[in-house]
Amino acid sequence: MSSVLPPFKFVLPILGVFILLRLVFWLNTFPNPDEAYYWLWGQHLALSYYDHPPLQAWIQGAFTALFGRSHFVLRLPNLISNIVFFSVYYQIAKYLYGREANRFFGLIVLLVLASPLYFLFLALAWHDHLLITCSLIALFLFIQFLDGYSRDGQGISWQLYGSAIALGLAGLSKYNALFVALGMLSAIASHPQWRPLLRDRRLYLAGVMAALMLLPILLWNLGNDFQSFRYYVNRSGDSGAGGLRLKWGEPLVFLLVSILTVSPFNVWAMIQAIQRPNPQPNSAYRTVALWTFAVSTVLLTAIACVSTALYYWNITAYLLLFSLMPAVFLPKDRPTSNIQHPTSNIFHQALFFSGQFYGLLFALLLVIHYSLFPLSALGSPDGDPxxxxxxxxxxxxxxxxxxxxxxxxxxxxxxxxxxxxxxxxxxxxxxxxxxxxxxxxxxxxxxxxxxxxxxxxxxxxxxxxxxxxxxxxxxxxxxxxxxxxxxxxxxxxxxxxxxxxxxxxxxxxxx
Known part of the structure; x- marks a missing residue:
């Protein structure tokens, strides 16, 4: 038997099951309380809102005005953002793998969907589907700009400005787009060839463009005693009269829940992918991917030491790593590799299918829990309200x-x-x-x-x-x-x- 995983023989049936489960959820599930909450924001249009930035509400208001109210219309923006999201991954696959893009892209899609974190947050009509879609666009344009800058010392300016606009839209979706921006700046500061950008007026113009996208949030807060900013400063605070106290268990809980929701199999593949060479040796992709992951994860782990950090706040950290993971399960054909390492390749295939089973099981239980019967009701009589x-x-x-x-x-x-x-x-x-x-x-x-x-x-x-x-x-x-x-x-x-x-x-x- 071949030790190289043939993509389309397995990708299409598994993908079909994921899509079927997603459609059942989108078309039949009554809105989660927060989905209904954000839908209601769209019926009270404003510059921004107390709990979150306004982009999701604006879109919900527009779609309801155009198409009426239904479960399908509520989650139609999710369908559109999912199409855009995975289209960007296809462009990334072509950018990294050239003519082999198709077989790598199929695995990228399955690895993302098999992550409970992404299956859930791409499905719910919350702010997160817009956050991660806009963040992925911003990161990919930024990488292309850096690659051009590395080649000719100039780069293509519109890619930098396009990245800034996409990052601004991510910020209009959710405040933790800040972690993406910090990851980008850290990548520039870490690389001697890119540090001159810190003196390049285009970088600061791009920063101004991203900031101007957030002007509605600032104006709303100016008119409402900075209530939204105060909410986010205070919501996780736990200082009390004695000042900040270290919570040694919280970082472990944050990391453990993150591993379980990203999928332990995906986390293993991410670790393996990080240790491999860059698919494009001269590309900034791997560097930006590592800094985006590291900055967000380290900062949230540090926050968890003294306050509260929720696993889904780190949802942008893994975006670029997914495109590096298929090489772990689907290495480029090498005449000697199948002879020298057949057991290793079979082991990797077993892990891939185990990860898919993990993701499919979660997706099935999610649909049952949200659409048919709350499984938590089988336990505590008042649990999971x-x-x-x-x-x-x-x-x-x-x-x-x-x-x-x-x-x-x-x-x-x-x-x-x-x-x-x-x-x-x-x-x-x-x-x-x-x-x-x-x-x-x-x-x-x-x-x-x-x-x-x-x-x-x-x-x-x-x-x-x-x-x-x-x-x-x-x-x-x-x-x-x-x-x-x-x-x-x-x-x-x-x-x-x-x-x-x-x-x-x-x-x-x-x-």
């Missing part, structure tokens, strides 16, 4: 409207948490649903309490976020709650509660 919120919204929406019909005057709709408010707004659909909760969220910027004063409300709550005395005190009277139990296949998932609140008398907005 986020996933439980994916179910029952048809029944909840009908119950809410039934209670609203009992009111003599049109009520407004309010829930006790941003997640339930977003899901209810999507289900009805009713963009004016409000959330009144202890934590600050985007709803606090929309709430016009004086306009609602004296009106009746339909209040939706659950056991995770019940009607607290602080909320109840803002109504003259609350009716007895109507319980809406949510079940799937005979298993209880959760209860929602609907009740009427009379004559809203709001407390001061925390903002």
């Amino acid at each position: 986020d996933s439980r919120m994916l179910f029952g919204w048809d029944e909840v929406g009908k119950a809410v409207m039934a209670e609203a019909a009992k009111s003599a005057t049109p009520p407004f709709f309010v829930t006790t948490d941003y997640r339930s408010a977003s899901a209810l707004a999507y289900q009805l659909p009713q963009p004016d649903v409000m959330a009144i909760a202890d934590r600050i969220d985007q709803f606090d910027f929309w709430l016009d309490a004086n306009a609602l004063k004296g009106r009746h409300a339909v209040i939706l709550s659950d056991d995770w976020h019940p009607v607290e005395p602080k909320l109840a005190a803002q109504f003259q009277h609350l009716s007895e709650p109507v319980t809406i139990p949510v079940t799937r296949f005979g298993y209880w998932i959760k209860n929602y509660y609907v009740q009427i609140g009379d004559r809203f008398n709001p407390k001061p907005n925390p903002l």
